[in-house]
Amino acid sequence: MSQIWALARNLVVEVLRMRPLMVFVVFLYFGYTFGFGYWLHLGSGTAEEKIQTFLSYSLSTTGHFLAFLTIFVSIATITRDIKHKQLFTVATKPVSRGGYLGGKFLGMGLLNLLLLLAAGGTIYGLVKLGARLEPGRDPDPEYSRARLDHLILVARQGVHPSIVGVPEEQIARQAQQEAEKNLEEFVDQYYITDPAVKASRLDFEIDESTKKVKLRYRSIPPGSHITWHFAGVKPRRRENGLVFIRYKQEVTLNPADLAVTGQWWYGPGEDVFYTGKHLQTRDSIRTPHEFPIEAESVSETGDLYLTYRNPQINNPTTVIFPLPGKRAPHLFEKEIGIEALYVAGGFTGNFLRALLLIYLRLLFLSALGITLGAWLSFPVAVLTGLVIFTIGLCSNFILSSIRFEFGAKWFNFSNLAMFFFPRFAAYDPIPQIEKGRLVSYQVLGSCLLILILIKGGIVGFAGYLIFKFRELARVIV
Amino acid sequence: MAKIQKNLAVQTVGLTKIFRDFWGHKKVIAVDDLDLEIPRRQVYGLLGPNGSGKSTTIKMLLGLLFPSRGRSWVLGRLPGDVKANSRIGYLPEESNLYPYLSARETLDFYGRLFGLSGQERRRRTDSLLEMVGLSGVGRRPMGEFSKGMARRLGLAQALINDPDLLILDEPTSGLDPIGTRQIKDLILQLGRRGKTVLLCSHLLADVEDVCDRIGILYGGKMQAEGAVDQLLARQEMTQIRFGRLSGETLEKIKEIIRQEDQQGSVEVQTPRDRLEDYFLRIVSEARAAETETSGAIIGTGVSEFLSVVDKEPDETEAVIEQLVLGQEPKTSPGGAAGAAAGTEKVEPVEIGPSEEDLARRGVLDSLVEASAEAPPSGFSESREAQSLTVPVDEGGDEPEDMDRSLIEELTAGRGGNPKDQATEEAAGTDQEATEQEDKDN
Incomplete structure (x- = not known):
């Protein structure tokens, strides 16, 4: 364990002593956060809008900035060790290959924790400061403060309703009938004979009809x-x-x-x-x-x-x-x-859970970066990491587009294929936190289980296998 | 099926490394069917020109490369084994340490990798920095070090775990003569302490100076292997080294030799310093004058934490350290104190013959007297030493009445090669010193 800790500590020291990176962190990142906060302070809009916007932008910036940093650093820390042969002196010490990767992962975890706590603390402080100062600039400070307290600086849980007198079975039955009718029209219109196409079309029609039936009941x-x-x-x-x-x-x-x-x-x-x-x-x-x-x-x-x-x-x-x-x-x-x-809870707890969700995403990216770094050269690994990150970020948009353009069959296939990608959008806390909605423990648990333990575990294990069976020295004869 | 031999520190059987191209075609055979056996407590030199497969062999032994065929064991375990690694010290070809860590942090980091306690890390760090002469720059980042300083730090990290097996890949590359000499002396001392050292180099002088045994690789194959003394000894010659002798004495010696061997020729020379020795003496003088430097300073001996395998350090080591580094000896054998660092060590041979021997020697009595009058330390007086080389008839028909044993005793050995004698006996401070002297020369 002391070896893993030593490697983790070394990685943190490495990054903190990268002067260009730290300049980037301090001036761009914190400058951005403070600068944006100040700009909002001067800008127009109610206190509620300002705080909401600040929360949204600063947390987005933090999440994305740290995600990019994680991809770059986690890849670089391995590829640099290999390229500059520092790995020769480390791998010949009593450190297993898995221990080496574990140390790097722990280091990335520590680094992200440090940076996220620093950034999160800054954002939290600025939000609290803004909540105290900004309502005073509004025409009705008390009302403004009350809205902030009840709508933004709070953790609210949302519940979707069912329609009284309209059971789900009824909706499903009606949807099925309409779908079959529409399918008949479709088959007649386009002379469809292939049963597979019919089945696929029926799925699509049921899906569409369900929406229509529900909307019909919701139309007053x-x-x-x-x-x-x-x-x-x-x-x-x-x-x-x-x-x-x-x-x-x-x-x-x-x-x-x-x-x-x-x-x-x-x-x-x-x-x-x-x-x-x-x-x-x-x-x-x-x-x-x-x-x-x-x-x-x-x-x-x-x-x-x-x-x-x-x-x-x-x-x-x-x-x-x-x-x-x-x-x-x-x-x-x-x-x-x-x-x-x-x-269902207070802002502070909700904010911490939001940070935790961002942190879990960064942990996954660390595992991904380390795996890619253990396998590919720096530029190729970074490109691959960024592509996976983007797909994970836009997974819902991509799936919706596929469904819209190519139909249910390709959607189902894509949905299955998407399992191998991280679906960050499903665990994005920013839309929740900016509207004062609860970031639930259920979402946290789901993120921990699916994104970290299952997907992250698979990625990490793949990285371990690759690294265990690769030659660390280059061919020099 | 090859069997692991417990007495071997390194063992390879049919070790082969073939580098292939992207399509799997054979590109280069870097190491070809190598059978290597390095017993424990031996200083072994792996020699060979560039690209002969030395570094590839080492990397396979360390698990950094996987063999294409064959097997190898290091300290009885497979390469890359974590337990074996805890007993290995490795200095790579280039000291690729983390540039953002200071020298002290670097050693602390590697100490942590070995699971050393904080107190132990600090103790060893201090000791090693002192040893490699970097104690004054311990807080400077490694990235600001010269190549030689980085090399010294690389050596220190290789010793942080007090290894049983030290693998050094081109250890003197990039080092100044002082550093080179120190590393060579260190290897000798580690060897004496029972450590196994695998030294890989193409600098022949380095290997010759320190190794008990060498193997020469070429084209990935072992071309020759054996004890250095065996491989390099010129059995047809005899060399006698001595303090300054008068012309009259020399003539007497020549006369004796001529009487013994009518056809042989006798060469008498005044030995001269090697440039390395001269350089070291100048630097030692500058150091003694406390001239300031921002670079590495001359290190001190061997870190005290480096353990002795199977034997306790004796007084001999103190004397050797004194001879090599110009330190005051902890014990004062034979008044060797005050010797300048790094100069050629030609000790006046102190002979303790019995009265019977002296009576037998006759004409050599005067030589004994001459040696007794010689200065106690030979360092600064090395130019006063003389060398006498006599060709030996290999036919083995030496005249029976020649008392060669006495002449050989003067060279502090029973055999023709003083190194052999010293290695075998290592009995007594003066003999050890002579051994060191001969290796240095």
């Missing part, structure tokens, strides 16, 4: 209403606590002012339309909105019912609550549909 014509059931709403504080209803509305016909009116009833029972508390909203369409309700409106068992009525007089259009996105694509805003958000 003028004068009608819908009741949602949120299960498992467990606010940390019931007394004087708040639960937020977050939603986005689409319309079939644009109103003149691009806004629609909504009437809402909420309460712990299914008969909420008659017994629940009432409120009315008028919101711009195609924009996320939130309103708070009392946490006491949620039953002890965590059930919350919510009825939405489209008032015929005010709205000459059907209001649609879009389907929520399955995952959060990295490049695009996730569809939120409608959800109930309850406070």
Whole structure:
């Protein structure tokens, strides 16, 4: 173990003494963080917007910067040892090949921990400072501060609802019927005879029909209403606590002012339309909105019912609550549909979990870089590492594109192939933290298991095998 | 099936390394069917021109390269074995150490790799830096070191674990004459302490000076192998070295030899310093005058933590260190103190013959008297030494009445080659000193 520790320590010292790199770190990275914070301080917008933007940009910068640093350093530390033959004096000491790689991995882990804690501490401090100073610049500082505390500097858990009276089986049955009908039309239209093509097309049609059926149920014509059931709403504080209803509305016909009116009833029972508390909203369409309700409106068992009525007089259009996105694509805003958000934790814990998610990603990249460095030359390894990193970052976008362009068959194949790549987008904490959403332990555990233990383990083991059976000296005769 | 021999530090059987191109075609046979056996406690020199396969052999022994055929064992274990590595010290061809670490940090790092405790690392680091003459620059980054200084540090890292087997690949490459001499002396001393040393070099003088046994590689094959003394001894000649002799004495000796061997010729020369010795003396004088330098200084002896295998260091070593490094001896045998560092050591031979012997010698009495009058140390008076070379008839028909044993005793050995004698007996401080002197010469 002392050998592994020695190697890890040496790697940290190596990086900290790389002057150009440290200049880069200090001036670009910290300069960027502080500079951006200061720019936001001077810029326009509410305190909430400023803090949200700062959180998003600074954490993104941190994550990406450290990811690039990890790829470069983890590869360089091995390839340099090989190229400059320092490995000769190390590998001939009582250090196994696995121990050598383990030492490098531990070193990368320590280095990233140091840099991430430094960066995270800076960001956290600036956010807290901004939360104290910025609301004072807004017209209503108290309101601004309250929004910050309840919407951003908090960890809220979101719950998606089911529609009361519309079981999932019903939706599935209807979707199946519609899909088969559409398939018949498709087969007749294009004279399809191949059973494989038919089966593939049926999958696609079922998928599309399910969306259509769901959207049909989520479409509220003028004068009608819908009741949602949120299960498992467990606010940390019931007394004087708040639960937020977050939603986005689409319309079939644009109103003149691009806004629609909504009437809402909420309460712990299914008969909420008659017994629940009432409120009315008028919101711009195609924009996320939130309103708070009392946490006491949620039953002890965590059930919350919510009825939405489209008032015929005010709205000459059907209001649609879009389907929520399955995952959060990295490049695009996730569809939120409608959800109930309850406070499940504080900002500090949430921020630490977000950092931990970034750290786990860096650990995977360390394993990847070390494996590539143990196998390839520096430029080839760096290029490969960057390609894998980019694919991992845009995995959802790539899969969505494949599905859209090539259909379900290729999507399924690609989805399978994507297992061999890290799907960083699934574990990106930034969309969560910037909206004050909980970075759950479940996501952390999933990331630890899939990204680190399974995928990282496979990558690391491959690196170990390659390194164990490769000759460390070059051919010189 | 080859059997591992426990008494061997290094053993190879049919070791072959073939380098292939990208398509798997044979490109070069770097090492070809090499059978090598290096017993423990031996200083072994692997010689050969550039590209003869020396470094490839070493790299295979260390597990840095994998053999194409054949097997090898180091300290009874397979190459690259972690347990074996803990007993090996390796100085690569180039001292590729981490440039961002200081000398002290470098040794500390390698000490950690051996799992040494913090206290032990500090002790050994101090001792080794002192030994290789880098104690004054211990906090400077390695990247700022000259090649020679880096080489010294490389040697220090190879010794941090007090190895049983020291593998040195071109150890004197890039070193100044002082460093070269120190490393050679160090190898000798380590050899005397029972360490096994595998020295790989194409500098013949280095190998000749320090090795007990050598192997010559060419084209990846072992061309010749044997004890240095056996390979290099010129049995047809006899050399007598002595302190300054008067012309009259010389004539008497010549006369005796002529009487013994009518046809042989006798050469009488005043030996001269080698340039290395002269250089070392000048630097020693400058050092004595405390001239400042930012480079490496002359190191001191052998680190005290380097253990002795199978035997305790005796007074002989103290004297050798004194002779080599110009230090004050811990013991003062024969008044050798005050000798200048690195000069040719031609000790006046102290003969302790019995009265019977003296009576038999007759004419040689005067020689004994002359030696008794010689100065106690031969370093600064080396130019006063004279060398007498007599060709020996190899036919073995030497005259029976020639008392060769006495003449040979004067050279501090029973046989014609003083090195042989010293190696075999190593009995007594003066004899050890003579051995050292002869190796240096």
